[in-house]
Amino acid sequence: MAVAYKRIVVKIGSNVLTQADGLPDNARIEHLVAQIISLKKAGIAVVVVSSGAVAAGRSMIGISEKQDAVAARQLLASIGQIKLINTYLSLFEKQQMLCSQVLVTKEDFRDRKHYLNIKNCLSILLKHQVIPIINENDVVSVTELMFTDNDELAGLVASMLEADALIILSNVDGIYNGDPKSPGSSVIREIKKDDAIGSFINTTKSGLGRGGMVTKLGMAQKVAKLGIPVYIANGTRNNILTDLIAQKVDHTYFVPEKNTSGKKKWIAHSEHSATGSVQLNKGAAEALISGQARSLLPIGITEILSSFQKGDIIRLLDEHGKLIGLGIADYGSDKAKERIGQKGHKSLVHYNYFYAVS
Numbered sequence: 106m107a108v109a110y111k112r113i114v115v116k117i118g119s120n121v122l123t124q125a126d127g128l129p130d131n132a133r134i135e136h137l138v139a140q141i142i143s144l145k146k147a148g149i150a151v152v153v154v155s156s157g158a159v160a161a162g163r164s165m166i167g168i169s170e171k172q173d174a175v176a177a178r179q180l181l182a183s184i185g186q187i188k189l190i191n192t193y194l195s196l197f198e199k200q201q202m203l204c205s206q207v208l209v210t211k212e213d214f215r216d217r218k219h220y221l222n223i224k225n226c227l228s229i230l231l232k233h234q235v236i237p238i239i240n241e242n243d244v245v246s247v248t249e250l251m252f253t254d255n256d257e258l259a260g261l262v263a264s265m266l267e268a269d270a271l272i273i274l275s276n277v278d279g280i281y282n283g284d285p286k287s288p289g290s291s292v293i294r295e296i297k298k299d300d301a302i303g304s305f306i307n308t309t310k311s312g313l314g315r316g317g318m319v320t321k322l323g324m325a326q327k328v329a330k331l332g333i334p335v336y337i338a339n340g341t342r343n344n345i346l347t348d349l350i351a352q353k354v355d356h357t358y359f360v361p362e363k364n365t366s367g368k369k370k371w372i373a374h375s376e377h378s379a380t381g382s383v384q385l386n387k388g389a390a391e392a393l394i395s396g397q398a399r400s401l402l403p404i405g406i407t408e409i410l411s412s413f414q415k416g417d418i419i420r421l422l423d424e425h426g427k428l429i430g431l432g433i434a435d436y437g438s439d440k441a442k443e444r445i446g447q448k449g450h451k452s453l454v455h456y457n458y459f460y461a462v463s
């Protein structure tokens with residue numbers, strides 16, 4: 106039975122878009138575009154997060170192994186991104202459809218204003234029936250400010266647009282209960298909130314991609330926790346997108362939890378832009394992660410570890426220094442320091458603006 110979605114985000118990995126020799130697989134790209142067009146004609150808005158720029162660049166120019174890794178990536182991405190987007194453009198134009206290039210860095214999501222600017226850009230593209238092709242801007246990204254990989258970017262985009270589903274296309278059928286190459290292994294069809302499957306995951310990376318199944322699992326669980334269904338499927342299979350929507354192919358499905366607000370979805374992906382840190386006592390930490398609607402009151406705070414302003418995203422740590430959640434500060438660190446351990450003051454972080462990371 107087919108599922109009814111109005112807006113989906115499709116992440117296409119490098120290993121899907123390239124052949125074994127590292128050259129772009131133009132036939133595969135054309136087949137995926139044809140499926141996206143089919144979904145579009147069926148009334149589904151599709152946003153594409155596409156890897157492949159560095160791989161495309163690698164197919165066009167030779168580069169010394171002695172070259173600095175960041176500089177090499179910048180060179181390959183700068184050349185390859187043109188090739189990648191022109192491939193998409195020509196294929197969509199043949200079907201009288203428009204696509205656009207949206208290049209982003211982690212810095213572009215650093216605060217609510219920038220986040221909403223990107224959201225507005227994507228919204229106006231979708232309103233005009235344009236298919237956004239999103240990729241990380243490796244030309245200006247440097248190592249410490251890069252997304253873990255495009256799975257992280259895709260999860261952020263799906264959350265930002267409050268998509269009906271996120272589809273992650275890899276070169277395997279999904280999450281396996283063992284080594285995918287072992288005859289005794291099979292695809293885990295469905296993953297729920299409390300399923301412990303980390304021990305099944307192969308931690309090695311494959312091919313041209315920057316990430317592996319560990320990052321896919323972590324991002325899929327985070328997005329599902331925010332209320333968005335997630336699929337991991339094999340992008341090298343023919344008709345994978347249309348068959349997946351029609352529920353005709355093996356894949357791993359992450360069951361979504363209760364849908365959360367748009368602002369909580371933003372907070373969930375904002376650890377990298379958090380400006381301050383606050384340590385809590387055991388009782389306050391347990392109350393916040395209990396699943397009940399609890400806000401952080403000053404009586405539960407033991408220390409302000411770094412400064413912040415009203416409206417900043419802050420990290421909330423338990424008594425052992427472990428991150429338990431992220432939240433928006435209702436007032437600055439100076440006022441928070443004055444109120445540490447005291448009763449009768451307003452919450453530093455309201456429950457509506459708190460996200461538990463575990």
